[in-house]
Amino acid sequence: MLADGFDEVPARSGDRVFVDTIPLSHTDEVIGMLGRGVEVYYLRRLTLIARRREELRLPKTARGDIRALMSIEQKWFRRVTEDFLVMRRMVVAYRSLMRARQQLLNKSKALADLERYVLKPAIKALEQQMEELAMRIKEEALKRYPAYNKLVEELGISSLEGMEALAEIITYLDHSKGFRKTANLAGLFKPVRGKKKIYSGHLRKALQRLTASVNGISPFQLTARLEKQTLFKVWMILRREARGRLAVPAQG
Numbered sequence: 001m002l003a004d005g006f007d008e009v010p011a012r013s014g015d016r017v018f019v020d021t022i023p024l025s026h027t028d029e030v031i032g033m034l035g036r037g038v039e040v041y042y043l044r045r046l047t048l049i050a051r052r053r054e055e056l057r058l059p060k061t062a063r064g065d066i067r068a069l070m071s072i073e074q075k076w077f078r079r080v081t082e083d084f085l086v087m088r089r090m091v092v093a094y095r096s097l098m099r100a101r102q103q104l105l106n107k108s109k110a111l112a113d114l115e116r117y118v119l120k121p122a123i124k125a126l127e128q129q130m131e132e133l134a135m136r137i138k139e140e141a142l143k144r145y146p147a148y149n150k151l152v153e154e155l156g157i158s159s160l161e162g163m164e165a166l167a168e169i170i171t172y173l174d175h176s177k178g179f180r181k182t183a184n185l186a187g188l189f190k191p192v193r194g195k196k197k198i199y200s201g202h203l204r205k206a207l208q209r210l211t212a213s214v215n216g217i218s219p220f221q222l223t224a225r226l227e228k229q230t231l232f233k234v235w236m237i238l239r240r241e242a243r244g245r246l247a248v249p250a251q252g
Contacts, residue, residue, distance in 0.1 A: 006030050013037030018077055020049060020069055024092060027085050034082055041077035045198070048072055078174070083144040087171040090137050094164060095202065097133065101126040134164040141167035147241035154237055155214050155230075162213025166234070168206040175238035182235050188228050207231055 006029035011017050016039040022030055030040055043049070049068050056071060058064035104123050108116045138160065141148045148170060157163055173182060183189060186207050187199030204227075211230040212219055 006033055009033070011036075011038040015039070016041065018069065018074075019043070020046060020065070022080065022085070024089055027089050030080065031082050031085055034080070034085075040080050041074075042080060043069070043072065044076050044078055047198075048076055084171060087137070087140060087144065087167065090133065090140060091164075091168045091171055094130065094133050094137060094168075097126055097130045101130065131160060134160045137167050138163045141170065145170050147238050150241055151234060151237050155210075155233060157210075157213055159213045162210055165206045165209035165213065169203065169210060169231075169234060170238070172200065172203050173234070173238070175235055175242060179232060179235050183228060183231060186227070186231055188224060188231065210234075 006026050018041045020043045022042050049065055052071055053068040058067055104119055108119045185200050187204045191197040207227050208222055211227045
């Protein structure tokens with residue numbers, strides 16, 4: 001069935017809804033569905049739709065995409081939670097601010113001193129917005145992720161940028177997966193000759209910011225080895241904390 005929005009999907013408690021993607025503009029609608037007891041899953045890799053459509057020789061239409069989506073195995077979907085949706089919306093906004101700041105910095109490098117001076121207030125304003133949003137992300141992560149504060153302490157993170165990067169990594173990282181799959185998701189693997197390297201670029205950039213913060217180095221001093229060590233620490237602590245919560249006996 002085709003629907004313009006998630007609020008038009010006739011799903012009830014116990015139903016499962018599988019979608020290719022969840023636009024940020026529909027975040028509140030999906031949270032509403034979760035509140036009604038509906039399970040929502042999104043596709044981990046959008047490229048799978050085109051691949052499956054070609055395999056099944058389906059037309060490149062909305063209905064063709066739906067048929068292709070329905071034929072994809074459940075292991076390629078991730079179940080969403082309210083925590084994920086709320087954090088994702090904030091993290092994506094932070095990425096937009098970072099991108100806008102970097103674009104202005106790149107432009108300023110090509111300008112004369114006087115023109116560069118004109119851009120300074122705009123860059124400063126973006127940096128202030130980034131700082132304010134990073135603080136909100138940190139505070140939200142403290143409320144939603146029990147292991148977040150433990151990670152901040154054990155990794156020795158002191159910068160707000162590092163705390164934001166950690167929150168982003170926790171949001172997208174599935175610690176129930178083995179470390180090899182986790183490292184692959186961040187692109188920490190050798191590419192196969194002749195094949196395109198597929199991984200999460202956003203996760204890798206967040207990991208680089210976190211690694212630089214934890215080690216007190218500049219982005220130019222980063223190495224894949226340092227990044228992998230940082231990711232392993234995060235993965236291990238998340239798994240340890242999750243096991244600890246499961247081991248706590250019920251009260252009463």
